[in-house]
Amino acid sequence: MNRRKHRIDRRSWLGISLASGLTWSARAVHSGARDQETLRVALIGSGWYGKVDLLRLIQVAPVEVVSLCDVDRKMLAEAADIVASRQASKKKPRTYTDYRKLLAEKDVDVVLIATPDHWHALPMIAAVEAGADVYVQKPISVDVWEGQAMVAAARRTGRVVQVGTQRRSTHHLMEARRDIVQAGKLGTVGHAEVYCYYHMRRKVKPMRVPVPDYLDWDAWIGPAPFRPYHPAIHPRGWRSFREFGNGILGDMCIHMLDLVRWCFDLEWPQTIYSEGGILVEKTSLANVPDTQTAVFRFEEFPVVWQHRTWGAPVDPKYPWGATIYGDKGTLKMSVHGYDFIPRRGKPIHRDVRMELDQYPEDRTEKDLERHVAPAVREHMRDFLKAREHRSRPVADIEQGHISTASCILANLSLELRRALRWDPKRHEVVGDEEANRRLARPYRKGYDHPSPA
Helix, strand or coil: CCCCCCCECHHHHCCCCHHHCCCCCCCCCCCCCCCCCCEEEEEECCCHHHHHHHHHHHHHCCEEEEEEECCEHHHHHHHHHHHHHHCCCCCCCEEECCHHHHHHCCCCCEEEECCCHHHCHHHHHHHHHCCCEEEECCCCCCCHHHHHHHHHHHHHHCCCEEECCHHHHCHHHHHHHHHHHCCCCCCCEEEEEEEECCCCCCCCCCCCCCCCCCECHHHHHCCCCCCCCCCCCCCCCHHHCCCCCCHHHHHHHHHHHHHHHHHHCCCCCCEEEEEEECCCCCCCCCCCCCEEEEEEECCCCEEEEEEECCCCCCCCCCCEEEEEEECCEEEEEECCEEEEEECCCCCEEEECCCCCCCCHHHHCCCCCCCCCHHHHHHHHHHHHHHHHHCCCCCCEHHHHHHHHHHHHHHHHHHHHCCCEEEECCCCEECCCHHHHHCCCCCCCCECCCCCCC
């Protein structure tokens, strides 16, 4: 495979658009003289889910958010004000537009990364090399080599890295895994379906719009292929564009595929096949598929994904979820609850536990998915426990890599119009030179693609 690299220039490195999230740093391992009970935290990516993650961490642990980073200065200033109002010290964090300068301070223990997908790999690797433990949002990468390099960096440095696949920390799903799956109530499982029918693909027309004066668009683009600025991309719309993410399959399938993998301790799929495309919403500027099916064939059983950004869901109660079929019953799971329908006996239903009385600030927090907040808190607790014991968290970076890369390979299968057979030991597609050349996406001039070696 061609391990082509590109040189990085100073300006391009300057920042990652934190439009999608915040990064936190917890008390740095470099500073043993500090209070051992208060973690120093930094956030890279101060947008929607960055703040969701960071504010949940503040709820469950004694932390001091010391640094925030984003290339959108307006978003960055707003995040600093919110953090100051929520953390115990009431101090406003330092702000940066260059994550390298933030990490050069070497005074954070934990870094949260919630940038757009194309800006996950470089800051995550830099953060662990700077001595911090990391919580990085999913999907971890936009190509397979990035993810492989991220795993290698975590192992080389001995840092704890948790991925934001918080279905593994969702209370009712933890119960379903324990009391239904592991208790054997499904019997023999022969098939699983994962799906999303949300109308989440941006429907936008081309237009020329000047870049806002508070946004460094060149730095926001970073290593990704260049596209002119459009307000449908930033903020929060970038998932509809292949340059910056992995489409709806990479955004939504990864959660439910990872859930099924976790429930049954599945490793890599043996083969991956996908088909679909832009079949209905053909006039939008968005370039990710509006319709896609993927088959992940594991040794144990196949997992089939489907999404449509148009029409109605198959089951209105489960517009995004996973359904597991066993010869003794069927299990449906989502962020809102689960239903177990046995062939004999009484059905079992559970709803999400919201925790609004315990955490009343959830009631008024802007843009918070209140039903997901408990899972994020539990995911943070698991991360902090792994830090304390220097152990692997429930959504360790390697597990995040498997689920992410599986989705990336499904998108690659769609592009190549053929099935891909995966060799996890060699980390390559068997007998397919073209597919293997595409395991690393070329970086824009001025950026070095991380090596998986």
